[in-house]
Amino acid sequence: METIYLCIVIFLFALAIFDLMVGVSNDAVNFLNSAIGAKAASFKTVLFIAAIGIMIGASLSNGMMEIARNGIYQPEHFYFAEIMCILLAVMLTDVVLLDVFNSMGMPTSTTVSMVFELLGGTFALALIKVHNNDDLGLGNLINTDKALSVIMAIFVSVAIAFFFGMVVQWLARIIFTFNYKKHIKYSIGLFGGIAATAIIYFMLIKGLKDSSFMTAENKQWLQDNTLMLVGCFFVFFTILMQILHWLKINVFKVVVLLGTFALALAFAGNDLVNFIGVPLAGYSSFTDYMANGTGAGANGFLMTSLLGPAKTPWYFLVAAGAVMVYALCTSKKAHNVIKTSVDLSRQDEGEESFGSTPIARTLVRISMTLANGISKLIPDNAKKWIDTRFRKDEAIIADGAAFDLVRASVNLVLAGLLIALGTSLKLPLSTTYVTFMVAMGTSLADRAWGRDSAVYRITGVLSVIGGWFLTAGAAFTICFFVAMIIHFGGSVAIVILIGLAAFSLIRSQIMFKKKKEKEKGNETLKQLMKASDSEEALQLMRKHTREELTKVLEYVENNFELTVTSFLHENLRGLRRAMGSTKFEKQLIKQMKRTGTVAMCKLDNNTVLEKGLYYYQGNDFASELVYSTARLCEPCLEHIDNNFNSLDAIQKGEFGDVAEDITYLIRKCRTKLEANDYNNFEEEIRRANDLNAQLSHLKRQELQRIQSQSGSVRVSMIYLTMVQEAQNVVTYTINLMKVSRKFQMEG
Known part of the structure; x- marks a missing residue:
């Protein structure tokens, strides 16, 4: 019996490698979208900077994987065999589900998928336990607060990020205009100082908050001296950016690349749990069972040990970082997901990836009516002046870029600020949702959504948002049934499901290659x-x-x-x-x-x-x-x-x-x-x-x-x-x- 569970643990780690690769393919859009869309540097340079951020973020992550250990289920009421059933069902579902979204080029949230898979698998086993034991209720077995907070995160992230992206980009364009090189003589130092300070603050608050060197004393010191640190950073970076500008260095490029590094670091440091948290929980459960539970048996040993915190060995973190860097540099599906986000925020017209839908057409009509009503309230002189700040024919856009460096800077700085703010206020903001919706809000403020393209862009945005909700439902439902099958089917069911997952992944790769062959005509x-x-x-x-x-x-x-x-x-x-x-x-x-x-x-x-x-x-x-x-x-x-x-x-x-x-x-x-x-x-x-x-x-x-x-x-x-x-x-x-x-x- 122990041999079977050892094989399951080994298979969980094998799935974790695949999960890291498909997860990075999905989440790469979070930190690469702006730099690649604005062509702030060569593609290899952007990947190199992001790779450094990922490696540092993964290596410094403290490996506190509580969400996979006790965030959804109450482990003190589950036996070892039941926990392994849940964890295996989660990993089988997660790898296939994320791969499907990546193949379609749709960015989704790895946090949402993992939380709802855990919820679905736990709910399946909880129903069985409640049916067999009158003393237990669903409330004793499932922690629903985490799932509800993730659902709220979807609404909060989408609304806040889109609104602030639109407002901040409009203000940035009023200040810098599309011909930004004419209006940055002195304002660029101030902008660069604010941007760099925001990025560093984001790295400290979000990216490194749970790193191994961030002890309770260090966290408290940061919290007590936040204003002083922010003030010092602001003065230093404002002077530095102004000097760089005088030295003919493009400050916007510096901000974009610094922001890319910061988001990549935060992604690796905080989202690592989404990829290796479940296998590590399985490994911890197995070692505890082998040490203390063989006498009681797999169906008689309760996993109370999962209530305690666990530190992840450094070699697991370094290995995970290496796999993530490899996936980032080689995954064609990562490029596919990035393309979706860049295309939807593109400044000029071109080939639209999405069609039109009745909802999108209705939203465009409502928006036009609202815009016309507001326009009547604004004096003509003010409208003429505002129009002079939005002359798109003067835009300074790199050859082949989708938008300019001003918008790329705002995307990264604002996304970092909102995520840091949400973290400090304990709001469960999603990195994926924030970065994507900020990009959509800034593109709307830049008048990139003209009357000829708005309906297609809105359809695309609604498709991506719909995919986020679909992720939650699909993750819960699929994992629920997979857990049921594993529980009642035993070893035979496990072998069959592993075969189906492998078949699905191989078939997905073949279909994706065929799809890319068809797209070569483009x-x-x-x-x-x-x-x-x-x-x-x-x-x-x-x-x-x-x-x-x-x-x-x-x-x-x-x-x-x-x-x-x-x-x-x-x-x-x-x-x-x-x-x-x-x-x-x-x-x-x-x-x-x-x-x-x-x-x-x-x-x-x-x-x-x-x-x-x-x-x-x-x-x-x-x-x-x-x-x-x-x-x-x-x-x-x-x-x-x-x-x-x-x-x-x-x-x-x-x-x-x-x-x-x-x-x-x-x-x-x-x-x-x-x-x-x-x-x-x-x-x-x-x-x-x-x-x-x-x-x-x-x-x-x-x-x-x-x-x-x-x-x-x-x-x-x-x-x-x-x-x-x-x-x-x-x-x-x-x-x-x-x-x-x-x-x-x-x-």
């Missing part, structure tokens, strides 16, 4: 957005257009064939799959049109006048192709779903033959477009004309059958619809090829 668009020369932009736009239109023709070919084949064989599942992919493709078409229009701004006037019409016509024909396949699929799906009569043998034979020729035509056109080779294109035009003639003949034949009343009117209606939409597909395909040829031709 590299052309990224290059296009960075292009400064009109001729270079035109060549990149031609390449991007070929890639996008090739995808459209590939979709039309597959979906047309799937729809027709599924309808002729009365395959309801195939039609539903075709209809689902049609809805997704419509969103891609909208996104393609939007990004293409933004890219057009890179071309000079003559090129736009000469080639622009062909480009827009190509997009329109691509859109019509997608909508034609939707108009073909929808009535076919409804017809089969209602179990109406199928086509007769003659209709199936006639249309089936023509459909094969249409699919072949689309394939030939796609091949030519992809290769940018329009030689012998007249052959495709002739084939299209022949197909349209055939389809017109089928239409006349069907009308004659209706006239003679030789078949079902309902069947005739669906047949005529299919013939008409097939004609549209043929016509739009050839028209798409014609305008594409004109757009791709030189001269």
